[in-house]
Amino acid sequence: xxxxxxxxxTYPMGKRELTVLNGINLEIxxxxxxxxxxxxxxxxxxxxxLLGCLDVPSSGSYRLEGREVSRLGGRELAQLRGEKxxxxxxxxxxxxxxxxxxxxxxxxxxxxxxxxxRALEALDKVGLSERVSHRPIELSGGEQQxxxxxxxxxxxxxxxxxxxxxxxxxxxxxGEVISILTSLNTEHGITLIVVTHDANIASHxxxxxxxxxxxxxxxxxx
Amino acid sequence: MKRWFGFLSTVWLGLVTHKLRSFxxxxxxxxxxxxxxxxxxxxxxxxxxxxxxxQSMGANLxxxxxxxxxxxxxxxGMSQTLTMEDSEAIAAQxxxxxxxxxxYTSSLQLVFGDKNLNSQVTGTTPEYMAVNNLEISxxxxxxxxxxxxxxxxxxxxxxxxxxxxxxxxxxxxxMRMGKIIVRVIGVLEAKGVxxxxxxxxxxxxxxxxxQTVAQPRTPQGGRIxxxxxxxxxxxxxxxxxxxxxxSVLRSRHQLSAFADDDFNIMSTEEIASMLEETTGTLxxxxxxxAAISLLVGGIGVMNIMLVSVxxxxxxxxxxxxxxxxDADIWSQFLFEAALLxxxxxxxxxxxxxxxSIIIDTMGFMNTLVSVxxxxxxxxxxxxxxxxxxxxxxxxxxxxxxxxxxRSE
Numbered sequence: 001x002x003x004x005x006x007x008x009x010t011y012p013m014g015k016r017e018l019t020v021l022n023g024i025n026l027e028i029x030x031x032x033x034x035x036x037x038x039x040x041x042x043x044x045x046x047x048x049x050l051l052g053c054l055d056v057p058s059s060g061s062y063r064l065e066g067r068e069v070s071r072l073g074g075r076e077l078a079q080l081r082g083e084k085x086x087x088x089x090x091x092x093x094x095x096x097x098x099x100x101x102x103x104x105x106x107x108x109x110x111x112x113x114x115x116x117x118r119a120l121e122a123l124d125k126v127g128l129s130e131r132v133s134h135r136p137i138e139l140s141g142g143e144q145q146x147x148x149x150x151x152x153x154x155x156x157x158x159x160x161x162x163x164x165x166x167x168x169x170x171x172x173x174x175g176e177v178i179s180i181l182t183s184l185n186t187e188h189g190i191t192l193i194v195v196t197h198d199a200n201i202a203s204h205x206x207x208x209x210x211x212x213x214x215x216x217x218x219x220x221x222x
Numbered sequence: 223m224k225r226w227f228g229f230l231s232t233v234w235l236g237l238v239t240h241k242l243r244s245f246x247x248x249x250x251x252x253x254x255x256x257x258x259x260x261x262x263x264x265x266x267x268x269x270x271x272x273x274x275x276x277q278s279m280g281a282n283l284x285x286x287x288x289x290x291x292x293x294x295x296x297x298x299g300m301s302q303t304l305t306m307e308d309s310e311a312i313a314a315q316x317x318x319x320x321x322x323x324x325x326y327t328s329s330l331q332l333v334f335g336d337k338n339l340n341s342q343v344t345g346t347t348p349e350y351m352a353v354n355n356l357e358i359s360x361x362x363x364x365x366x367x368x369x370x371x372x373x374x375x376x377x378x379x380x381x382x383x384x385x386x387x388x389x390x391x392x393x394x395x396x397m398r399m400g401k402i403i404v405r406v407i408g409v410l411e412a413k414g415v416x417x418x419x420x421x422x423x424x425x426x427x428x429x430x431x432x433q434t435v436a437q438p439r440t441p442q443g444g445r446i447x448x449x450x451x452x453x454x455x456x457x458x459x460x461x462x463x464x465x466x467x468x469s470v471l472r473s474r475h476q477l478s479a480f481a482d483d484d485f486n487i488m489s490t491e492e493i494a495s496m497l498e499e500t501t502g503t504l505x506x507x508x509x510x511x512a513a514i515s516l517l518v519g520g521i522g523v524m525n526i527m528l529v530s531v532x533x534x535x536x537x538x539x540x541x542x543x544x545x546x547x548d549a550d551i552w553s554q555f556l557f558e559a560a561l562l563x564x565x566x567x568x569x570x571x572x573x574x575x576x577x578s579i580i581i582d583t584m585g586f587m588n589t590l591v592s593v594x595x596x597x598x599x600x601x602x603x604x605x606x607x608x609x610x611x612x613x614x615x616x617x618x619x620x621x622x623x624x625x626x627x628r629s630e
Contacts, residue, residue: 054543054623075547082545093540093627097239109232110545151544 001158001191002028002051007060007070009046009214020046021057022214028207031189033182035202038211044195045163047211051193052087052161053080065158082111086152088181090164092144094136100147101132107151122154123147126180142173149180153190160184160192166201178204229550233558236530247526248566251606254516255570255599256577261512262595263578265505267588272501276494278413280355282457283490286312286450286467303484305444306428308474312450316466318459323350324447326428328435333398334386341382343399343424345431351377353453356420361393361408369427376404380412381421399424400434460489513602519566520606527559527614538618539626552619559611560604567603571596 007024010017021043028034038044049055050062053069056077062069064084072080086107087093094103104119123132126146136144145165152160162181166174182204184190194201202208210218237244288304309324325346332339350356351363364375376399383392392406404426412421428447431437438446454463464487471485531538538551575596578589 049624052543075549078542078545078547078550080545081543085545087543089627093536093543095537095540097235106541107544109229110541110547110550 001030001065003063005061007057010058020214024216030191032191032207033185033205034193034207035205036195036209036211037202042211043214044211048161048163048195052085053077084158086157086160088148088152088162088165090167092148094144094147096136099133099135100128103147104150104154107154111155119154122150126150141169142176145177160190162194164196166198232554233561236558243526247523247562250519250522251563251566251603252570252573254519255567255603256574257515258509258512258599259571259574259595260577261508262505263589263591264587265508266592267590269498269501270590271588272497273494276490278355279490282454284452284454284463285488287486302446303475304447304450305440306447307444308471309450311470311474312467315470316463318455318463320453320455321349321353322452323347323353324450325350326431326437326447330400332386337386339385341424343426345426345428347428353451357411358408359411363408364427369429372429374402374404374430375407377408377425378406379410379421379423382424383409402434516602520610523559523562523607524610527555527611531614531618535621535626535629538621539623542623548619552615555615555618556611560607563603563607567600571600
């Protein structure tokens with residue numbers, strides 16, 4: 001489903017160029033639960049941005065469901081993000097002035113249109129059917145992250161990308177979030193890539209990819 | 223449809239979240255639009271008032287005066303070249319004229335009882351009433367018989383009747399005018415206009431005038447008059463009549479081919495178009511002043527939109543991550559700006575219109591709100607929103623989603 005070949009990403013740094021990813025080759029199949037681990041500055045976030053079609057590689061090939069992404073323009077990338085990708089961020093990234101329900105509906109705004117029934121179903125799936133009209137400020141961190149998960153699943157994306165999903169949560173609500181994500185994978189066959197420091201999350205994953213200085217230095221499979 | 227609903231609710235939320243800020247932005251546009259409407263309505267109202275007053279002077283009226291006439295300025299030279307004989311020649315030789323009325327105006331003192339007042343007294347012929355569209359409210363205008371017999375009668379304007387006679391019925395009263403005593407036989411209907419208003423005038427037969435004030439004569443012995451007014455039988459002959467009168471007068475005054483006219487011919491139409499031009503310039507000037515405030519309002523919109531984009535950088539990043547295209551982002555901000563100015567425009571129309579009506583009914587000034595002004599003001603307001611909203615919206619759409627997500 002995902003195939004990365006010789007992916008290089010460089011950023012201009014003054015006169016020199018900073019190479020963040022240096023020749024990544026990776027294949028991820030439909031329904032896999034993959035963790036990408038590595039220290040700060042290893043290129044995890046850049047890789048997630050590439051996988052999430054927020055950015056394109058400097059060179060190399062990225063195929064998502066057979067489609068070459070690396071040469072697409074902004075408009076097509078936006079469309080791919082809308083239809084194929086569900087993001088879950090460390091800082092939740094909910095709109096503070098919208099209710100939980102409206103935030104979930106926002107996920108559908110750019111992916112075919114708002115459907116309130118499906119939005120309510122998605123909130124029900126993450127166990128928040130009682131909190132639909134609450135604003136983010138009235139919700140706990142774990143609940144906010146669950147709203148974010150609902151916002152991602154409501155449009156049925158091909159690929160879930162989670163960036164440190166438990167980074168700002170206490171261990172209890174972090175555990176809830178992990179169990180929701182793993183159950184999405186096991187029960188619904190959703191492909192999920194998690195970037196994390198947290199060995200606890202990684203322990204739930206079938207594959208763990210270790211990054212260091214922009215290169216894959218190892219891979220574990222369970 | 224669903225997409226549109228989402229879009230509209232997005233814009234609406236953006237505006238209601240910052241109620242005070244939206245209100246202040248709208249206020250800037252409201253003031254701009256309202257001042258455009260008020261000032262333009264004052265300009266148009268005074269134009270209309272002037273045109274009405276000219277119309278009341280009589281349609282198809284042509285006025286001939288001696289000397290070169292500069293409108294709004296000083297009457298140059300005041301050469302006394304126009305005579306009774308000229309007037310008679312015009313009546314005899316020029317076709318398509320329904321009436322000709324020569325007149326001689328002089329300032330005379332009127333005395334009745336213990337009251338006295340200075341008034342412009344016009345000596346003229348009975349045709350004058352029809353030519354100048356005068357209406358009698360009481361009594362009658364003098365007739366041909368009274369004119370020919372030098373009967374000492376006078377027709378007085380509404381203000382003169384009020385000031386000199388007060389509650390007494392002026393009809394039949396004797397009043398002193400200069401050296402003679404005249405009997406009042408008619409009072410004119412008040413016209414309430416300021417432009418050469420007959421309300422303050424007194425009309426007597428020209429023959430009587432010649433006895434009262436030593437009417438001067440030209441070296442050739444012609445009896446000098448100050449004005450000859452005439453009515454054209456049909457508007458379409460106005461130019462013909464002007465041309466014919468010009469050639470009759472030039473030949474009578476023995477002007478060489480290169481000499482300027484020593485008289486001046488004005489038709490009602492000409493006066494109207496001249497005044498219309500003047501007030502049009504005034505209206506435009508007022509509009510321009512108001513447009514500046516509208517511009518300032520527009521800059522206010524731009525300012526707010528820039529702040530709004532900056533403040534919502536993260537939101538833009540989130541929307542982009544969720545699949546919003548650049549067009550989705552800029553249309554959101556552009557529509558928001560246009561909605562602000564549109565709302566401001568509508569409220570501005572209501573406020574401006576209301577104030578115009580108040581100004582009019584309080585009697586400060588005449589105002590006229592035309593549909594054109596309203597469409598213009600609202601259209602310009604929306605255009606300003608789109609124009610000044612474009613740059614912030616474009617800025618927003620070009621934000622890099624990764625950096626936008628990282629911002630606080």
